[in-house]
Amino acid sequence: MPRTALRRDPLSREAVLRAAVAVADERGLEALSMRHLAERLGVVPMALYKHVADKEDLIDGMIEILLADLPRPAADRRPQWREAVVASIAAVRRLHGDHPWLRRALETRTLRTPAVLGHMEHLSSLFLAGGFSADLTHHLMHLLGNRIWGFSPELFNEAPGRAAPRRSTAAIPDPGDYPGILAIATDARARRPDATGCDEDFEFDFALGVILDAAERLRRGRWSSPH
16 A cells, blocks of 8 residues: 555644655755655645645755754853854754755755744844944854854865766876965874864864954954944
8 A cells, every 4th residue: 555545644844844854864955855755754745735835945944943943052141152152053063963965955045034033043142142232243143154054164175975076187286386285284184194184073163263252352342343
């Protein structure tokens, strides 16, 4: 008997979204389709459209589900703002370990849903409660950028599991032409000889720490942007 004949409990938007998260965790975001999702839920594909408008609405909802479950650390006193900000961003970063598709989903979003705005509001409120002006908080949120979603804005990184692109001989760079990069790579290899690449967790924490250190100095100096 097909699974579509076995479902008895009523379908809901939350059930659809949580099932979609499970499918994306198993197969990846690209493999997520209404057909696969309907099979998982034991319904016909058309039944899904009572709860999600299309795949974009589905992905927006999947992100909503994950963000809605995040803890919201509070900063009751001014010195606590930094710990609360770091804890809030770390909570989002941990989601990427369980849901590798999440970064790609976030990078392709154009709609600021209530859960997205809620996370931005939470971080903004922590800065304001910590004594930051609205002006400085505005520019600090821009500076943090993608990092409030738990990842750094890196370019030219190889996608995991993807074969290296084929290049002509002329396109292969000579390391000797890039002595600065070579010196950095040599030093990094000496420090971490068994590593296959940069320590992304360290790099993320380092960048976030530098930004927050600078933010505190600006706050103390009563920085403001020009009119």
